[in-house]
Amino acid sequence: MTTNPMSFTPPPTAPTTPPAPAGPVAPARAKTPLRIFLTILELAALGVVGSAVFAALAGLFAAGLGLALVFGIGLVILVGLVYAMYGVAWFEVVRADGLYRLGLTRLAFRPQARPGFGGWIAALGRQAIDGRMWRALVNFVLACIAGTMVLRLFWMGIWWAMIAWAPLTGAESVAGPWGGSLTGAWAPVLGILGAAASAAGMIGLALLHRVLTRALVSPSRAAALTEQVRTTSAQREGAVRAADVERTRIERDLHDGVQPRLVSVGMTLGLAQQKIDSDPAAAKALIDEAHTSTKAAITELRQLARGIHASVLDDRGLDAALSALASRSHIPVVLDVRLEPGVTGARAACRDAEAAVYFAIAESLTNAAKHSRASECRVVVRRREGGQLWARVEDNGMGGAQVQPGGGLDGISNRVLAAGGTFRLDSPQGGPTSLEVTVPCAS
Structure with missing residues (x-):
């Protein structure tokens, strides 16, 4: 049997990271000086690299506008600019969450509402005006500005500390930081006060950064409730x-x-x-x-x-259920399932997710056998970070699959959406057809 090669590289298996238990308020206060120190260090680092990032983004924007009419080269550059801004915003959300333990969800690129090139362009446009991405970018800009000020205050504090020790050299006057001069008698007092003021300024910038980050990056309670209501309505x-x-x-x-x-x-x-x-x-x-x-x-x-209802799914789990499903398929199926065993009761919490993934794969194999004229299917299932179940079904058929109301693919998307997951179909004319679903496990 001759099969067409299917270009697909399975993602690396990521271990499931359990959520950290919420600690009492007192230990969090005890860690405040360390948190402030880490904030100052991060701001200083951003002050160093911020100008380079700004220059790169500004260069992409200027080149995109300047070359927009030159064979569409500028449009490609502007597309790259959107991805670059998304990358910077994603980094900023991860940085703020790691620094302040805000419990933020990772910034995700807007999914395609429909397959094909038009769906990708629409998703790119929605990402370009995504409010959360722009808030993260604004927070990154403010952090870089604060980092530049932290660096200046640091060097100013070093200068004042040197002035405080200058009278030990026996000099009657000492050059000040702004081109003036100080008498040797006042140099220690002014040097200590200046160094303390510089340290206080750095601490104040760190505290201000915390406040701004919570205001910009963390979603407000009203926004969180609105998003929860929207998600619940979509699932219903x-x-x-x-x-x-x-x-x-x-x-x-x-x-x-x-x-x-x-x-x-x-x-x-x-x-x-x-x-x-x-x-x-x-x-x-x-x-x-x-x-x-x-x-x-x-x-x-x-x-x-x-x-x-697949009874084998409850009795023996998703791996065994998919093996039985592959054995009954009318076309050969290459099955690659890697699910890390969890603690007792973990599979029961993921029963709905496993059922949604199982039926999505079953319907995909049925559609491939009926319509795709494929000679082989490949099924890959992984457990991703956060306990999410991810599955991909790919066949080497003729492609052209579309979501039709009331059809099998429509049933897959609705079932996955009801489980709180995401669904993506890529089926160009001539193939191959790939379907990806991601379903979160219940906690």
């Missing part, structure tokens, strides 16, 4: 649509498959009943036919029940 709508699509599928399978077969069994048994006295051999043949049709109906009902 996805659950309703998923249930409606599933009900329609069950009705279709019963009406088109099992019901006609059972009607045929009833008619065959009726004919056998009429012929049992006059033609026993024909009646026996009809009964054998009804028996065969009954076993086929039982098989169809078993497959239908498996599509509603």
Whole structure:
């Protein structure tokens, strides 16, 4: 069997990091001097590299505008600028969260609402006007400005400290920091006061940075509640649509498959009943036919029940359920499942996530067997950082798959959305088709 190569590199497996327990307030206060010192060090580092980052972003912006009409080269540069700003904003969120333990969610690039180039352009435009990204960028700019001031205050403090020790050399006057001169008698007092003022200025900038970071990077309570309501509403709508699509599928399978077969069994048994006295051999043949049709109906009902609930998923877990699913597939499936074993009860907390991923993979394999003309499928499942389940299904078929209302892919997206996950489809004409789902585990 000849298969087309499928270019795919599975991501590295990341260990699940349990959330740190919330500590009491007193230890947090005890760590405040260390936190201030770390803030001053980070601000000083940003003061050094900030100008280089600004120069790079400004250069990309100027080059993009200047070359916008030159064969579209400027547009490519502006696209790179959006990604560069996103990278800087992502770094700033991670830096602020690591410094102040704010419990921030990582900045994520806006997902594509629809597949294809148009969906990517729309996602890029939404990212370019993303408010959270711009707030993080503003916080980064203010941190760099504060870092430059911290560096100046540091060198000024060093200068004042040198002035405080200058009378030991026997000089009657000492040069001041602004070109003036100080008498030797006043130099120690003014030097100590100047060094203390410089240190106080650095501490004040660190405290101001903390306040600004909490105001800019941390979402407000109203914004957090609004986002939670929006997410809950989207999950509820996805659950309703998923249930409606599933009900329609069950009705279709019963009406088109099992019901006609059972009607045929009833008619065959009726004919056998009429012929049992006059033609026993024909009646026996009809009964054998009804028996065969009954076993086929039982098989169809078993497959239908498996599509509603996979008992092996509860009994043996996601890995075993996917192995059984791959063995029943009409096309060869390369299965790569790496799930780190968790503590007792961890799988029960992820049951909904495992079910959503399982049915997404099952529907993807069914679609590949029916429509893609693929000769091979590849299924990769990983447990990512934070306990999220990530799965990718890729086939080497002819591509062109689209989400149609009421179709199988629509059912996948609704089920994943109802579980609080994300869904991404990439299926260009000519293939290959890849589908990725990420579903968070319940805590």
